Amino acid sequence: xxxxxxxxxxxxxxxxxxxxxxxxxxxxxxxxxxxxxxxxxxxxxxxxxxxxxxxxxxxxxxxxxxxxxxxxxxxxxxxxxxxxxxxxxxxxxxxxxxxxxxxxxxxxxxxxxxxxxxxxxxxxxxxxxxxxxxxxxxxxxxxxxxxxxxxxxxxxxxxxxxxxxxxxxxxxxxxxxxxxxxxxxxxxxxxxxxxxxxxxxxxxxxxxxxxxxxxxxxxxxxxxxxxxxxxxxxxxxxxxxxxxxxxxxxxxxxxxxxxxxxxxxxxxxxxxxxxxxxxxxxxxxxxxxxxxxxxxxxxxxxxxxxxxxxxxxxxxxxxxxxxxxxxxxxxxxxxxxxxxxxxxxxxxxxxxxxxxxxxxxxxxxxxxxxxxxxxxxxxxx
Amino acid sequence: xxxxxxxxxxxxxxxxxxxxxxxxxxxxxxxxxxxxxxxxxxxxxxxxxxxxxxxxxxxxxxxxxxxxxxxxxxxxxxxxxxxxxxxxxxxxxxxxxxxxxxxxxxxxxxxxxxxxxxxxxxxxxxxxxxxxxxxxxxxxxxxxxxxxxxxxxxxxxxxxxxxxxxxxxxxxxxxxxxxxxxxxxxxxxxxxxxxxxxxxxxxxxxxxxxxxxxxxxxxxxxxxxxxxxxxxxxxxxxxxxxxxxxxxxxxxxxxxxxxxxxxxxxxxxxxxxxxxxxxxxxxxxxxxxxxxxxxxxxxxxxxxxxxxxxxxxxxxxxxxxxxxxxxxxxxxxxxxxxxxxxxxxxxxxxxxxxxxxxxxxxxxxxxxxxxxxxxxxxxxx
Numbered sequence: 125x126x127x128x129x130x131x132x133x134x135x136x137x138x139x140x141x142x143x144x145x146x147x148x149x150x151x152x153x154x155x156x157x158x159x160x161x162x163x164x165x166x167x168x169x170x171x172x173x174x175x176x177x178x179x180x181x182x183x184x185x186x187x188x189x190x191x192x193x194x195x196x197x198x199x200x201x202x203x204x205x206x207x208x209x210x211x212x213x214x215x216x217x218x219x220x221x222x223x224x225x226x227x228x229x230x231x232x233x234x235x236x237x238x239x240x241x242x243x244x245x246x247x248x249x250x251x252x253x254x255x256x257x258x259x260x261x262x263x264x265x266x267x268x269x270x271x272x273x274x275x276x277x278x279x280x281x282x283x284x285x286x287x288x289x290x291x292x293x294x295x296x297x298x299x300x301x302x303x304x305x306x307x308x309x310x311x312x313x314x315x316x317x318x319x320x321x322x323x324x325x326x327x328x329x330x331x332x333x334x335x336x337x338x339x340x341x342x343x344x345x346x347x348x349x350x351x352x353x354x355x356x357x358x359x360x361x362x363x364x365x366x367x368x369x370x371x372x373x374x375x376x377x378x379x380x381x382x383x384x385x386x387x388x389x390x391x392x393x394x395x396x397x398x399x400x401x402x403x404x405x406x407x408x409x410x411x412x413x414x415x416x417x418x419x420x421x422x423x424x425x426x427x428x429x430x431x432x433x434x435x436x437x438x439x440x441x442x443x444x445x446x447x448x449x450x451x452x453x454x455x456x457x458x459x460x461x462x463x464x465x466x467x468x469x470x471x472x473x474x475x476x477x478x479x480x481x482x483x484x485x486x487x488x489x490x491x492x493x494x495x496x497x498x499x500x501x502x503x504x505x
Numbered sequence: 506x507x508x509x510x511x512x513x514x515x516x517x518x519x520x521x522x523x524x525x526x527x528x529x530x531x532x533x534x535x536x537x538x539x540x541x542x543x544x545x546x547x548x549x550x551x552x553x554x555x556x557x558x559x560x561x562x563x564x565x566x567x568x569x570x571x572x573x574x575x576x577x578x579x580x581x582x583x584x585x586x587x588x589x590x591x592x593x594x595x596x597x598x599x600x601x602x603x604x605x606x607x608x609x610x611x612x613x614x615x616x617x618x619x620x621x622x623x624x625x626x627x628x629x630x631x632x633x634x635x636x637x638x639x640x641x642x643x644x645x646x647x648x649x650x651x652x653x654x655x656x657x658x659x660x661x662x663x664x665x666x667x668x669x670x671x672x673x674x675x676x677x678x679x680x681x682x683x684x685x686x687x688x689x690x691x692x693x694x695x696x697x698x699x700x701x702x703x704x705x706x707x708x709x710x711x712x713x714x715x716x717x718x719x720x721x722x723x724x725x726x727x728x729x730x731x732x733x734x735x736x737x738x739x740x741x742x743x744x745x746x747x748x749x750x751x752x753x754x755x756x757x758x759x760x761x762x763x764x765x766x767x768x769x770x771x772x773x774x775x776x777x778x779x780x781x782x783x784x785x786x787x788x789x790x791x792x793x794x795x796x797x798x799x800x801x802x803x804x805x806x807x808x809x810x811x812x813x814x815x816x817x818x819x820x821x822x823x824x825x826x827x828x829x830x831x832x833x834x835x836x837x838x839x840x841x842x843x844x845x846x847x848x849x850x851x852x853x854x855x856x857x858x859x860x861x862x863x864x865x866x867x868x869x870x871x872x873x874x875x876x877x878x879x880x881x882x883x884x885x886x
Contacts, residue, residue, distance in 0.1 A: 163824060167831040169812065192799070192824045200802055200820050208816045399831075418573065421581055431550065435589045439581050443544060443573040450548040450780075453831060 177465030186221030202262030214265035255299035268296035307334035318356035325360035398457030401445035408490035558846030567602030583643030595646035636680035649677035688715035699737035706741035779838030782826035789871035
C-alpha cells in the first residue's frame with residue numbers, strides 16, 4: 125500500500141501549496157474539509173460533495189461512537205463504505221464535542237466520562253478508545269485526543285490542560301501504532317500563549333506525527349488573537365508536514381491562516397449557514413431571507429457554476445428559504461461548499477503563480493470587513 | 506403552438522395506456538404526478554425528479570397564491586422557470602387545500618373567503634380567481650374550482666355541494682377561456698353516490714373539458730367504496746379524454762384505479778413517506794426506523810436503480826433516519842418516486858402487452874394486504 129505523505133509544491137511568502145498523497149486519493153492543499161458529522165455532509169449526497177471539488181471530508185468521532193457506533197460501522201465495512209464516500213476521511217478524536225455537547229462530563233488522567241446526548245447512556249473516551257474508534261471507522265487521518273479548555277481560562281489553567289493533552293497525545297500515538305497508509309496528527313494546544321504553543325509544538329514533534337493541527341482556536345478569542353497565535357505557533361512546526369487549523373472558519377479566517385502557513389481547514393460554517401438561508405458569494409455574504417431578494421431574478425452568484433446559481437434565481441432561493449423547503453438547504457449548502465472549494469482552488473493557484481497577496485486582497489475586500497456591512501451572521505466565528 | 510391532446514394507445518380490459526401531448530412534452534399514461542406543493546417537490550432537485558421518470562408534476566394553487574404569490578411568480582417568468590422544471594405542470598384549483606388548511610373559511614356562491622395559514626391575511630378564492638392564478642403560474646393543466654365536502658356528509662348535503670361545484674365548473678371554464686396548448690380539466694364530484702357521480706359527469710361534459718378528474722375520493726371512504734365509486738363514474742366519462750383520480754394513492758389504490766380506467770394520479774404519499782423513513786419497494790413497504798435494519802448491509806430494494814438503492818445499505822438509511830439527517834429524506838424520497846414511476850412504467854408495458862392482470866397481481870401480492878402485514882403507515886390513504 126502506498127504511503128501517506130505530504131509534498132510541498134509551491135510557496136508564496138509563508139503561504140503553501142501542496143498535496144497530501146494517500147492511498148484513497150490526493151488532497152490538494154490548502155484544503156477545506158466539509159464536515160460530515162454523523163455520516164453525512166448534511167443536505168448533500170456524497171457525489172455532490174465531490175462535485176464541489178472536495179478531496180477529503182471530516183467525520184466526528186463523538187457523534188459516530190454514539191450513533192451508529194464504531195463497532196457497527198466496522199462490521200458494515202467501515203465509514204467510507206457506510207456513507208458512500210471513497211476518498212479520504214479525517215476524523216477528529218471526539219474531544220472537542222465531548223467538551224461542548226456531552227453532559228455530566230468528568231475528566232481524569234484516564235480519559236473523559238460523560239453522558240451521551242443521544243440516549244443518556246454513560247460513555248467513556250480515553251486516548252486509547254478514541255484511536256480505537258477512529259481505526260474501526262477506517263479513518264485516513266486520525267487525530268489524537270486532547271483536552272479543549274474553554275476560552276478565557278487563565279494561563280495556569282491552560283498550562284495544566286496542555287500537560288494533560290500532551291500526555292494524551294503520547295498515549296494516542298502509541299495506540300495508533302502502525303497503520304500503513306493512515307496518518308496520525310498531533311494537536312498543538314496552549315491557548316493564546318506563545319510560550320505554551322511553542323512548548324506544545326516541541327512536545328508533539330518529540331513524539332512525532334504525520335501532521336500537526338492547531339487546536340483551541342476560533343473559540344471566542346477573535347480573529348486578531350487567532351492570527352497572532354498562528355504567528356507564534358506555525359514557525360515551530362516542521363516544514364515537511366501538513367498543518368491543520370481545526371474548526372476554522374470564515375473565508376477571511378482561511379485566507380489569513382493560509383497567509384500564515386496553514387494547509388488544512390474544516391468548519392461547519394458553509395453547511396450550517398446553508399441550512400439557515402445564508403450564502404457566501406464572491407461579492408460577499410448574503411442572507412437569502414432578506415426581502416430584497418424576493419423578486420430578484422438574478423443568480424445567487426454570477427461567478428459560480430453550482431446548481432443553485434446555474435438553475436435558480438435569488439427570488440426562488442428566497443422563497444424556498446421562507447417556505448422552509450428542504451431544497452433551500454440542499455441548494456445553499458451545495459453553493460456554499462462550492463464557494464469554499466473554489467476559494468481553496470483560487471488560493472492554490474495564487475500561491476503557485478506567486479500572486480497570493482493580490483488574490484487574498486480581492487477576497488478580503490468582500491469578507492474582511494463583513495462585520496461592518498451589517499451581516500451579523502458573518503461576524504461570529 | 507401544438508395542441509393539447511390525448512392519444513389512447515392500448516387497452517387491456519378497462520385499463521388504458523396512452524400519452525398526453527403538450528407543448529412542454531409528452532405525458533405517458535398511466536401517469537403519476539409528484540407533488541410540488543410550494544414550488545418544490547420536497548427534498549428533490551428538479552433534474553432528480555425527472556431522473557425518476559416523471560413527465561409532469563403538480564403544483565398547489567393554494568400554497569403558491571399565499572407564498573410567493575401568483576403575480577410575483579408571473580413577474581419572474583412563470584412557475585416552470587421559477588422552480589426549474591421545464592416539463593408540464595398541472596395545478597389544482599386550491600379548493601381542496603382551502604377546505605383542509607385555511608382558517609375561518611366562509612363559502613358563498615361567489616367563492617371562498619378564508620384566512621391564510623401563512624400570515625393570517627384575509628384571502629378570497631373564486632372560480633375566476635382560481636383560474637387567473639393558474640394562468641399567471643403558467644400551468645399546463647388547470648383545474649376548475651370545486652367544493653370538497655368532508656367524507657360522511659349526507660346525500661342531500663353532497664347533492665347541494667355538487668350543484669355549487671357544477672356552477673363553479675362552468676364559471677371556471679369560462680374564465681379559462683382560450684389558451685393554446687393549455688388544458689382545463691373538470692372535476693366529477695358526488696361523494697359515493699352513483700346517481701350524483703353520473704349527473705356530475707354529464708354536467709361537466711355538457712360544459713366540455715380537455716380532461717376529467719374524479720375528486721372527493723381518498724378522504725376516508727376506504728378502498729372498496731373508492732373502487733365502487735370509480736366503477737359508477739368512469740363509464741360516464743368520455744373515452745377520448747384523460748381521466749385523473751385526484752390525491753390517490755397507495756400502490757394498490759393506483760393499480761385498482763388503472764384497472765377501472767383511470768389515467769392520471771397525484772399523491773403526497775411517496776414524498777411524505779420518504780421524509781418519515783418509509784419506503785415502497787417491490788417486496789412491499791418498509792419502515793427504515795425499524796431496528797431490524799440497523800446492521801442490514803443489503804440495499805433497500807434489489808430491483809431498484811435509484812441512488813438510495815445503488816449506493817447505500819439499509820443500515821445506512823436506518824442510521825440516517827434515526828439521526829434525522831436530511832440525506833434520509835433526500836434518498837427515501839428519491840427512492841419512493843422512482844418506485845412510483847417504475848410502477849407506472851410497468852403498468853404501461855403490461856397494458857401494451859396485454860398482461861395487465863398478471864402484472865397487477867404481482868404488485869398486489871405485496872401491497873393489497875399491507876394492512877395485514879403489520880405496516881400501519883401503509884393502511885391509511
